Amino acid sequence: MNISFFGLGYVGCVGMGCLAQNGHKVIGVDISPEKIKNINEGIPTIVEVGIGEIIKEQHLQGRISATHDYMEAVKESDISFVCVGTPSTNKGHLDLSYIYQTAKEIGEALKEKNGFHVIVIRSTVFPGTNKKVSEIIEGISGKTRNVHFAVVSNPEFLREGTAVKDYMNPPLTVIGTDCEKARDIMTELYAPLAAPLEIVPIEVAEMIKYVNNSYHALKVVFANEIGRICKSCGIDSHEVMRIFCMDKQLNISPYYFKPGFAYGGSCLPKDLKALKTMAHDLYVEAPVLNAIENSNQYHIENTIEWIQTIGYKKIGVLGLSFKAGTDDMRNSPIINVIETLHGKGYEIKIYDKNVSLARLIGKNKSVITEKLPHLNSMLQDDMESLVKWAEIIIIANSDEAFKAIKIRKGQTVIDLVRIKELEGENGYKGICW
Ligand SMILES: NC(=O)c1ccc[n+]([C@@H]2O[C@H](COP(=O)([O-])OP(=O)(O)OC[C@H]3O[C@@H](n4cnc5c(N)ncnc54)[C@H](O)[C@@H]3O)[C@@H](O)[C@H]2O)c1
Structure with missing residues (x-):
């Protein structure tokens, strides 16, 4: 294919070199005369392992060139990759001016070009940018x-330092599009890469990079906080993290990565508190560990506020224990929700097949006597009659039986766990989706 590249920095230079290596003819565009000169002499615009050889070889093969002339570059290509910078403004906002400038240039060129053209946003941009770029191009080109x-x-x-290797071996390739023709072109283009190809809604593709990079930053900071705590009590942090990473079921895994309700239970709140106290007593600053509980508490408060905005007063809660399949109510976050709403005059009924007042003993019993002394009158044995009675139904854990509830007209269902079977029905609302 004939491909143009806008922006010949780290992303653009590696991308153009690797696509040329796959046999495509690539023309680069940049505002920097030095970068254009370099490419036209077979010299990369960046320092990266392996890129020197690739650019030199592909230039010799006649598959790589560069120009200032964006009109010519677009007209002579079927696909334009946008790899221009998206820096932060001095107030921390994302500066998309280079992206919009490139969109204008591509729009001008498309006005004079026949044939289908794919514009690929490779730069890291906010959700909604793809739509704005499309509007700019439509406005200018009339197409x-x-x-x-x-x-x-x-x-x-890709990561700088291992950019060519990362380009050739990505963990996956993500394509956000709602156009079948573009999807087919991109699938063909990336066929030489062994990585799985995920075709997703545009906004999902735009969001993922921010989620990735924020998570990577969190990993670094988390490991360093653990490192500081370990060092201050003479424990080898690398050995701790080696063992941590060996748990592929709960630690390095998709587990816990489902947006939903707050965490609870007997272990997470207690052990996090203990680690924070340990750090404090060792005079170790651990701001990320200290922020976790606040974030969890905020999530609970936000849920309570949200329920109050709905306006109904009769609430049926499905699930009281902190997760399905247990009667453990220690630190079950839904209890905080029930307690607060009960205090505000809401009428509440609860169904949880695993929680029976008669069977409660020990800590479970004291949770109820301290926090919900009226539980006796709230607990119901019959899910169906509770569902019929309630104006708002809160689904608080993923008990299989909750999939089958029938939402009646005018009722609101607040789902804290994402029951797929109910999504899309009238009155259904998900907490984080
Ligand atoms: N560097 C990385 O490791 C990396 C990895 C993944 C994603 N990204 C993202 O990719 C994007 C590009 O990053 P980069 O590191 O390659 O940036 P960079 O600053 O190295 O390169 C950007 C290039 O765009 C050029 N440019 C600006 N306006 C232009 C225009 N109107 N027409 C043509 N060229 C123009 C600049 O002259 C520059 O050469 C950013 O959004 C970045 O966040 C970067």
Whole structure:
């Protein structure tokens, strides 16, 4: 294919070199005369392992060139990759001016070009940018999105220092598009890469890079806080983290990565508190560990506020223990919700097949006597009659039986766990989706 690249920095230079290596003809565009000169002499614009050889070889093969002339670059290509910078403003906002400038240039060129053209946003941009870029191009070119051109979002996952290796071996390739023709073109383009190809809604593709990088930053900071605590009590932190990473079921795994309700139970709150106290007593600053409980508490308060905005007063709660399949109510966050709403005059009924007042003993019993002394009158044995009675139904854990509830007209269902079977029904609301 003939491909143009806007922005010949780290992402653009590696991308153009690797696509040329796959046999495509690539023309680069940049505002920097030095970068254009370099590429036209077979010299990379960046320092990266392996890129020197690739650019030199592909230049010799005649598959790589660069120009200032964006009109020519777009006209001579079927796909334009946008790899321009998206820096932070001095107030910390994302500066998308280079992206919009590039969109204008591509729009101008498409006005004079026949044939379908794919614009690939490779730069890291906010959700909604793809739509704005499409509007700019439509406005300037007079062409129609997904008919004459398509803008796809294809975030780049490479890391500087190992950029060529990362480009060739990405963990996955993400394509955000709602255009079948563009999807087929991108699938063909990335066929040489062994990585799984995920075709997703545009905003998902735009969001993922921010989620990735924020999580990577969190990993670094978390490991360093653990490192500081370990060092101050003479424990080898690398050995601790080696063992930590060996648990692929709960630690390095998708487990716990489902947006939903707050954490609770007997262990997470207690052990997090203990570690924070340990750090405090060792005079070790651990701001991330200290922020976890606040974030969890905020999530509970936010849920309570949200329920109050709905306006109904009769609430049926499905699930009282902190997760399905247990009667453990120690630190079950839904109890805080019930307690607060009860105090505000809401009428509440609860169904949980695992929680029976008669069977409660020990800490479970004291949770109820301290926090919910009226539980006796709230607990119901019959889920169906509770569902019929309630104006708001809160689904608080993922008990299989909750999938089958029938939402009646005018009722609101607040789902804290994402029951797929109920999504899309009238009155259904998910907490984080
Ligand atoms: N560097 C990385 O490791 C990396 C990894 C993944 C994603 N990203 C993202 O990719 C994007 C590019 O990053 P980078 O590190 O390659 O940036 P960079 O600063 O190295 O390169 C950007 C290039 O765009 C050029 N440019 C600016 N306006 C232009 C225009 N109108 N037309 C043509 N060229 C123009 C600049 O001259 C520069 O050469 C950013 O959004 C970044 O967040 C970077």
